[in-house]
Structure formats: C-alpha cells, structure tokens
Amino acid sequence: MKYNRILLKLSGESLMGHQGYGIDSDRLNSYARQIKQAVESGVQIGIVIGGGNIFRGLSGASKGFDRVKGDQMGMLATVINSLALSSALEAIGQPAKVLTAIGMFPIGEPYSKWKAIEAMTSGTVAIISCGTGSPYFTTDTGSALRAIEIEADVMLKGTRVDGVYTADPEKDPSATKFDHITYSEVISRNLKVMDITATALCKENDMPIYVFNMDKEGNLAKMLEGDNVGTLVSNS
Numbered sequence: 333m334k335y336n337r338i339l340l341k342l343s344g345e346s347l348m349g350h351q352g353y354g355i356d357s358d359r360l361n362s363y364a365r366q367i368k369q370a371v372e373s374g375v376q377i378g379i380v381i382g383g384g385n386i387f388r389g390l391s392g393a394s395k396g397f398d399r400v401k402g403d404q405m406g407m408l409a410t411v412i413n414s415l416a417l418s419s420a421l422e423a424i425g426q427p428a429k430v431l432t433a434i435g436m437f438p439i440g441e442p443y444s445k446w447k448a449i450e451a452m453t454s455g456t457v458a459i460i461s462c463g464t465g466s467p468y469f470t471t472d473t474g475s476a477l478r479a480i481e482i483e484a485d486v487m488l489k490g491t492r493v494d495g496v497y498t499a500d501p502e503k504d505p506s507a508t509k510f511d512h513i514t515y516s517e518v519i520s521r522n523l524k525v526m527d528i529t530a531t532a533l534c535k536e537n538d539m540p541i542y543v544f545n546m547d548k549e550g551n552l553a554k555m556l557e558g559d560n561v562g563t564l565v566s567n568s
C-alpha cells in the first residue's frame with residue numbers, strides 16, 4: 333500500500349446522495365464497504381465528516397441565527413453523520429469509534445490524538461467529529477488539523493469530481509484535470525480545493541492532500557494502490 337495512515341474527509345453533502353437532505357443509506361453503505369476494505373488491506377484510517385447535509389452555520393446566520401449557535405448546530409450535524417457511519421461500519425463487522433472534539437459522553441469519547449492513534453493501530457476506524465470544536469471553522473479545516481495531529485501520511489478529500497481541474501468541470505467542459513499541483517498554485521489560481529484556512533494549514537505543515545471521487549465505488553482502493561484516480565496537492 334502506498335500509505336500507512338490516512339485521514340479521510342467526507343463531505344456531508346456527498347452523504348446526502350441523490351436526496352435533497354439527510355443521509356442516503358446506499359451512499360453510506362458504499363463508503364462503509366470501501367473503508368472496511370481499506371482497513372483490511374492494512375491501512376490505518378481516521379475520518380472527519382462534514383455536516384452540510386443537515387446544517388451549516390453560515391446559512392443559519394443568513395436566516396437570523398446567532399452565528400456561534402449556528403456553527404454549534406453544524407458541529408452537532410457532524411456528530412449525527414459520524415454516528416451513522418460508525419453504525420454502518422459496525423454492521424458489516426468493521427470496528428469504529430466516534431471521538432468528539434466537544435465533550436458529549438456517552439455519544440462519543442472525548443477526542444485526543446492518542447485515543448485516535450490507539451484506535452487506528454488496533455484496526456478500529458477513528459471517526460473524529462465536531463470539526464475543530466470551534467465556530468468559524470469548517471470541517472475541511474478540522475480534517476487538515478486532525479490529519480496533521482494524528483500524523484497521517486496524507487489527507488484524502490472525497491468529492492463529487494475526479495480531482496482538481498483548471499475550472500469547474502461541472503460548468504466548463506473544456507476544463508482539464510491536474511494529476512499534481514502545488515499549494516501555491518492552488519492559491520494563486522484561486523482553485524476551490526478547500527477553504528484558505530485549511531489549505532494554509534496543510535501547506536505550512538507539509539500535509540499532502542489527495543482529491544478524488546469517493547462516490548465511485550472502488551476508487552479508495554485504487555488510490556491506495558497508487559492508481560492515478562485524482563489530484564495530489566503538495567508543496568513540491
């Protein structure tokens with residue numbers, strides 16, 4: 333395998349599948365199968381899930397919610413998604429543990445780097461919820477932070493598209509995909525890979541990001557075997 337330990341970021345929106353809201357169980361089970369297969373191939377896995385399929389603080393604020401409370405609602409949404417994924421993993425015999433950046437025992441155990449590593453080294457998937465635990469951040473930043481903390485070899489960002497393109501491929505058919513791009517180029521070309529805070533954190537701490545389409549079943553295994561199924565973003 334190309335990597336020993338990975339941090340996988342799944343967006344809440346992709347958990348929604350073809351529905352307009354909530355959790356699509358086909359998509360959830362497809363993720364669970366791919367994750368189990370990766371653990372069986374010897375890879376240690378930490379996961380951060382978004383909450384955009386349920387609630388986003390910014391859209392709450394635009395409707396008059398207090399921003400901090402709205403963000404807290406968003407962080408709780410990541411816990412709901414994390415519980416759903418842990419349940420789907422356990423249903424197929426893959427041990428998983430939900431860790432929470434905000435104390436809420438017994439829903440999950442309080443997160444620490446060491447608790448996550450202890451789980452991963454014993455073949456349990458560590459699902460790290462609540463993003464960073466603070467408002468005004470995103471789960472992209474949460475996953476960058478956790479990837480660095482848990483000493484992952486790479487942060488995988490599962491998206492709806494096959495990688496990083498010169499323009500949005502869903503809008504511009506002439507857009508071409510990068511196999512590899514540097515953080516500096518992502519920033520100077522203003523490419524929407526992740527938000528600036530998350531990108532800066534990865535750049536400063538030399539954490540490579542691999543952007544790929546996790547919704548195509550089998551892509552996670554291909555990526556881990558070294559196939560070129562997405563785009564690598566790194567410092568050089």
Ligand code: UDP
Binds near residue numbers: 383406410464467471
């Ligand atoms: N959130 C937050 N702090 C964090 C991570 C997330 O306040 O560290 C809140 C924020 O309101 C965000 C919501 O949780 O809108 C859901 O996360 P995100 O939008 O990143 O989910 P995704 O787009 O990946 O589904």
